[in-house]
Every structure is written in structure tokens, then in C-alpha cells.
Amino acid sequence: MRRRAIITTVVALLLALGIAVEGWAEKAKVEAPVVGGAIVAVNVEVVATTGYRASKLLGSDVYNDQSQKIGKLDDFIVGSEAEVSVAVVSVGGFLGMGSRLVAVPATLVESNDQGQVVLPGATEEMLKALPAFQYAK
Structure with a gap:
């Protein structure tokens, strides 16, 4: 009897979750804005699947x-306009000891065909010459 009650509860929960997810997906649809008589739309699936996940980039070597x-990509700083404004790079040191953090404009950070994080034109010496980055308290 108890087993039947558990199964009934689980089935009801799964059905409710399915309805909630379906309702959420419908709410996520956005009406296409009209500009000058032309419909302007963004394919959310394409936007969501291009680029790189921050969690995969953090800790990556920088070339x-x-x-x-x-160096090594340590962090990203997101500005008040919800844009990534600064990339924090760990430079120097050996096996994580003696390294320090520096900030570079996120607009300078690129990726190559191999998916590596690249700072074109930079050298380790240039990064070491930058002021040390400290997080706000």
C-alpha cells in the first residue's frame, strides 16, 4: 500500500513538473519587435549555443x-550593464605559488581555432608589468 502511494506521488510530481516546464517554455517566448514595419527577431537557440561557457574558460591557460x-584565466568581472568588462589573469609564479592577478580589458581576449584563450600581442613580461589586481572589499 505504501509503495503504491509513493508511486502515485512520484507520477503526480513528474506530471506537475512537465506542465510547469511547458508553461515556463511558453512564457520564455518573446514577441518579435517591429522596427520600421519589419519584424526583427533573434533566434534564442542560436544565441544560447554560440560562444564559450565561462565555467569552461576559467582556469584555462592564456596564450x-x-x-x-x-598566464592563466582566473576570473571575469561583469560590469553594471551586464557586460564582461575585465578578464582577470594570473601571471608569474610556479605551480600556483608566487603568481599575482592582473586585469586586462575583456575586449582584448580572443579565442583561436583550438579554443584556446588568446591575448594577441601580449607577453608574460607585459602582464607582469601591469598593476596587481585586487577585488573590491
Whole structure:
């Protein structure tokens, strides 16, 4: 008897979850804005699947355009306008000891065909010469 009650509860929960997800998906649809009589729309599936996940980039080695390792991507800083404004790079040190953080404009960070994080024209010495980055308290 108890087993039947558990199965009934699980089935009801799954059905409710399915209805909730379907309702959420319908709410997520956005009406296409009209500009000058033309419908302007964005394919959300395409936008959501292009680019790189931050969780996959953080901790990645940073290279220059000569394929020299110059640091490690430590963090991103998101500005008040919800844009990534700064990339925080760990530079120097050995096996994580003695390294320090520096900030570079996120607009300078690129990726190459292999998916590596690249700072074109940068060298490890240039990054070491930047002021140390400190998080706001």
C-alpha cells in the first residue's frame, strides 16, 4: 500500500513538473519587435549555443599570438550593464605559488581555432608589468 502511494506521488510530481516546464517554455517566448514595419527577431537557440561557457574558460591557460603561454584565466568581472568588462589573469609564479592577478580589458581576449584563450600581442613580461589586481572589499 505504501509503495503504491509513493508511486502515485512520484507520477503526480513528474506530471506537475512537465506542465510547469511547458508553461515556463511558453512564457520564455518573446514577441518579435517591429522596427520600421519589419519584424526583427533573434533566434534564442542560436544565441544560447554560440560562444564559450565561462565555467569552461576559467582556469584555462592564456596564450599570445605566438602560442606562448603567458598566464592563466582566473576570473571575469561583469560590469553594471551586464557586460564582461575585465578578464582577470594570473601571471608569474610556479605551480600556483608566487603568481599575482592582473586585469586586462575583456575586449582584448580572443579565442583561436583550438579554443584556446588568446591575448594577441601580449607577453608574460607585459602582464607582469601591469598593476596587481585586487577585488573590491
